[in-house]
Amino acid sequence: MIRTTPRQIGGGRSREALVAQAQASIARGSKSFAFASMLFDKPTRERAHLLYAWCRRCDDIVDGQDHGGELKLDSSSTVDRVEAIRILTHRALEGQPTADNEFDALGQVASESKLTREMCDDVIDGFALDAIGWRPRTEADLMRYCYHVAGSVGVMMAHVMGVPLDANETFDRACDLGLAFQLNNIARDISEDDAAGRCYLPEEWLAEMDIPPGQHMKPQYRKQLVKLTRRLVDLASQHEAAARLGAGQLRFRQRWAVLAAANIYGAIGREVVRRGDAAWDRRVHTGLFNKIRHTTAAFKEAISGSFEPETMPEWTRGRLLVAARMAGPVADVPRTPIRDEDVRRKED
Template identity: 45%
Template sequence: MSSASEPLPLPIEGIARDDLAAHAEETIAKGSKSFAAAAKLFAPETRRSAMMLYAWCRHCDDAVDGQILGFARAPADCAAKARERLDRIEADTMRALAGERALHPSFLSIADVVARHDLSPQLLLDHLAGYRMDVEGRLYETIEETLAYCYHVAGVVGVMMARVMGADGEATLDRACDLGLGFQLTNIARDIVEDAGAGRVYLPAVWLDEAKLKPSDLSDPTRRRAVGALAIRLVDCAEPYYRSALVGLSALPPRSAWAVATAHGVYRQIGMELKSAGAAAYGDRVSTGTLAKLRHVGQGAAKVASSRLGPSAPRPPELWTRPR
């Protein structure tokens, strides 16, 4: 999650869809260059809805995180205020779906996306539940519990994006969720040290015990080798989800599949670079450069073509599966 701290803007009334889309574009340009680059490959209408969905996710992320940065070490009243802000976000989301207009444009954007693509409101509530897990300072005992968190903050976004792209059917949505799970496992692996410094630990307690580490050790540079090994373990855990997600490309329109395949390559490379660097990447925020992103655009087209050549492999039954 982001560390932005700006307050929720004042409500804005009577915004046209073009204005909402422009607001979303500006949000993405500031919040995620990788997503903005991949989104350019979408067909115009798909791109607009994808941007508007992202704008809501980003607004929720920034609003909640700005109140709870360092929450684990904050006074109890700060945690209470964070819960209040999250309650307000959930209420404003539901108000937007009910047709109210005197709201921040991000809420109006998600209402438009829900109506156009017949999204279940439960998907939005599932996503907000991920922020609540952070607000509550949830700890995770097993990798399955970590994956459940990954579903709420990223997997369910993959499901919503797939619906925006016109995909349907539970099997295809499972593959979309798998991509979100891969993305979030990569994020967790990259940000272990930063998150630990903010009092957040997403690594399973079982893994920490096996590595003879305490949560406080994650931000201790003298334990960088052990922490690096856990990051690699997360990267390896993400791999079957990345492989599964590729199978879902064949169910998407060509341009949407190309955008997804590009994002797949960009994010997966972050994990591969973490794995290559090992302990040397301790505390660094690994990212992909412009040339690498361009290379993944080309490779993404090849992935799309390959996905359409033969029958799809079944989804491995051992993978964590989203709730129905």
Template identity: 40%
Template sequence: MNNPSLDDHVKQTIQVGSKSFAAASALFDPPTRRSVLMLYAWCRHCDDTIDDQVLGFQAKQPQSTMIEQRLADLRKQTTAAFIGETPLTPAFSALRQVIVTHQLSQQFAFEHLDGYAMDVAQARYQTIEQTLCYCYHVAGVVGLMMAQIMGAKSHDVLDRACDLGIAFQLTNIARDIIDDADMDRCYLPEQWLAEEGLTRENYAQPQHRSALSRVAAKLVDHAEPYYHSSYQGLRALPFRSAWAVATARRVYRKIGQRVKQAGAGAWQQRLSTSRGEKLVLLVAAVGDVLLSRIMPITRRDASLWQRPQ
């Protein structure tokens, strides 16, 4: 049953929290879009709670004891949503509706919270494999949950959705390197930093922007096979869902390309795509969906990320 006040809450959440995803989400059919926004509202709330921010802005690092309690509260309220306890706050009411409507996987939801636990523990990432593990938890499992909402059931399609989430997060990391550093967070593989003569302590200093841009470019390049893999899942989705996913795929990939092209100037302002560019990418995404449906698949590549079963 629809809840007008809850619907207004989730619409406002995505309009302020993610203009890139908001544009793509408008392409879903109404029932799917509503569930997608409900899930996004819960994810945004969890992120805001851990980072002490409002809809993705004005983030700051809370005291360690405070942040540990916040994570514990998120786990407790998520459990309440799955077992049907009431009353629930808006974000968890939204999650509850997705659980009921789509039989959302409890494993995926708690694996997502495990990503925030990595932030709480101030995890360090020595290798790209460790960075990818973080990407799986904070974004790959979101792709899995989104795919469940769209009706995906096969492991192959779910794996492609997971790959797309990982590609998105690799792009986000490259774009937000300096913002993350301001919160004393670094998701870049320290091995890659060392190859450029950088350390965890100095990589964000202004005089190292050229070297840092090469690390960011490498991260953007690493996302490319994941974007490619995700394309293989479009044909299994309903047309409007595939169109929305293909649009988001093009928008985020464009942001990554922009980070790479900007070089040392990539962090002078937050890089994004304009409304006109989003429209062009939206139209191009129609071609992606149609092509995915008419091109024969002679060989199905394995998903890049081997998610836990």
């Protein structure tokens, strides 16, 4: 008789060990998120770190890098890497050991926060796009990608913070925050992405500026690139404003942390715009003094409340979910034969 592996939350590892490993990962991989997450209450902070560790690990596996360092893609298939991520993720969600701390960390936080396979697959589908060398043709394509790699993570973070399952408006705003983060990151990392053979600027945007495909980092197109970057950051600002509105539905420390993160990541995009054509000469980052300043401003806003945007973003979570599902594989058609005894009259 074959014995099945018993279900073990966190792959059988202690929660304390998983949290310690996750905290080390975030301290190394994202100083901005690590700083903002310190404002959470301890349970929320630990769950946020567990989720981050999984996201970071997936990103590094796909890119063949370590904590966001220089891209070093080896000869192994990126498509195979994504499939391995999906298998390990599903195994972790089923409470099975994965022999990987970060995937076991996902199993732990999923059990505590009601994270589902569908949520995780939405994130993995973004990695799958990168694995096949995908590039956005339209703004809709860009926003669908941002939903996969960041908006869906925002929704998962809302679950981590204990947002009620029927609070759809709050989940929408959490998605907006993820979209804002990713759009600012894209603006900042245009040069690094180009060096790795990637471009997240829609082809239609490039065509509008008469920039040939793959040539956007050439000096002669720098002025046009600055305009496109401003367009990215303007989109990010719209979603950031909507996210601030949703923060009002959170508990105070959660609201403070979310607003601090919005300030810090928003400052990245605004600094890229401020630098103009020198934006990619050196990487934009937020120093400790500015992080403290943004956190202080977030504290005041957490008390006073956020202003409602004049207009809400065009790219809603519902719209992006539909786009994601439409772009996914077609569901299998049931192949069970249809009984016909009651349809055709038997001959006498």
